Amino acid sequence: MYSAPESMPLDMPTFHAEISLPYTLTPGGAAGTFLAEMKNRRIVGSRFANGEVVAPAQDFSASDGEPMASFVEVPQTGEITAFTRVDGTIIAFIKLDGCANEFPHRVLGDLDAVRIGQRVKAEWDDGVENSILAIKGFVIAEDAAVGTVSDLPEPEEAIGSLDYALALPYEHAYGPYYGRMFDEIKGFGRVMGVRTADGDDALLPPREIDDISHTPTGTWKTCADTGTIRGCSIINMEFIGQTKKPPYVYAEIVLDGASTRLIHLIEIDDVEFAKKNIGPGTRVRAIWTDGERKGSMADIERFEVIEE
């Protein structure tokens, strides 16, 4: 392994993970107003001091950074200036009548009818609000009259924030070192690390290169499932990403025979008891799950304090 990872292509299982985050997006004045006006089926643009109109509305000019002067209602007709098709959806740049800019949106219909300079008009989607997708897309409108920009003295109040979510799935490779560590946990219920370059204590998780000396690590070693807390925090509030309901103790534990800290949880019933009795130096033991081990750190259900 050392100088290059395994060269033989192997079909290895992966570790599935997902990062799923909730957001509240702040569209700001221009986009917030544009989105708020979607329910009125009006397309809001921005007029700048130099007279240029840009749609969808922008707080600042993309070309020179000047702030917008006023909101306007722009026509729902325009022309295609460029197009492509991605996953079966035609995506085009649309230049609405009276506007200086182009923006991307969908074109509904047949690709054969799409060409540069093609006249189009917006098609609305009932039931969609607060999204640019209230405009379902643009449809071919050969004879659509050229529209004009009009003032919009009293637009809807801008939307302050929008709920949004982004979920990113992953298939992580274990690699040779984590791979064996999890295999050992699954198959034998033991925690194995590799020795440091110059000592007997094991690095957990195991790795090819010793962090401190940047030299190859030593041989594999089984660590005990007992150890000593070297750092901890009593968690008594809820937050996103927790795997366990509070209260519990987040603990950094050095297993006997290891040189590095393992992060795990200690179950507690009573916060006051934990404050007095759990801290750096406290001896703990792993409590393994009943049932079949899966080859994961969760096969150790928790740690508990060794009463001495």
Next chain:
Amino acid sequence: MALGKVAVVATAQTELRPLWGEAQHIDLISAVVTSVFKGSGFSIDDVDFVIDSGSDVLDGRSISNCGFLGALGAHRKEEARVEADGIWALQYGVNKIRSGASSVGLIVAYSKPSESLVENYWASQVEPFYQRPVGFSQRAAAGIQAQRYLADRGCSERDLAELAARRWADAKAHANVQIGDVPDAEAILASGESALPLTELMMARPVDGAVAMLIVDESSARRAGNNPVFITGMGSGTDCHAYADRDPLKLASLEGAAAMAARAAGWSAQQADVVELSAHSVVGEMLAMDVLGLDEGKTAINRSGGALPADPIMATGLCRAAEAVRQLREPQLYGGGAPSRAVVHGAQGVGMQNNCVMTLEV
């Protein structure tokens, strides 16, 4: 006080593959960080700072470099993460040495796009109110760029396929890239539609891999185990975020970056012997060649195959630099000659919004 000169004294790269299923990021990083010192005349103890490039979104963890510090050789050293293509990490490192603050720097870039959905990564780069909902993203930008380019230059899809086929063949012949059968122009045209008129094989192929580069000041370069390659010019630039607002038939930020690098070097890309370009699609590569005024008959362009056959997103530009170093040092591997000047290029962002250019000389 004049700024100091900076040399590349060693590079190392793993094979670039569509899937490194049996290695973690740290395994790939350990491999190149260990290899880069071999025969270089330097060891990890000589390194003053480590700068690494990677993407938290692609890696699936925030501040992912924190988990890689040991593999990076950064234990108790100055370390910084550049959340951009590796060529910007190199630019940062060169400036640290030029300023006199440090002597020896290790630059590392890595990528494992196989672990995530690259489409999500691209989608995360576009604006969420107007662009993301309608499906505008990296691929759509490349398709629109291509449609306009073909209309303007009067070339055909076959022209695109032929260039892409040459790049795949070059990668197979010269670069450390995992490739089965080299696709010919027919196969490239026949591959599925990615973003009309571009087919899948006309887009850069995401691959896994890592690359490391050791850079040093001029006096340290005297003890290098191999010919030092000097970085004599650098330039970078950013275009506006909305792709629709850019000049569609130019890469304005590449133009500016190339001019900046040429001013420092005293020569421009047309006078280079070797050019290594990054592009997100075959048309992006053609545009870059046009902007730099390059002629494939006169200059060796992307003898490594470039980014089309192998795009380790976030490491691509640093791979270009490593490839150019190899071509300047070992021209016999590329059919001989005595090349002395190279231009390397990195690009990132939707529709190649950001560009960075460097000049290398031996």
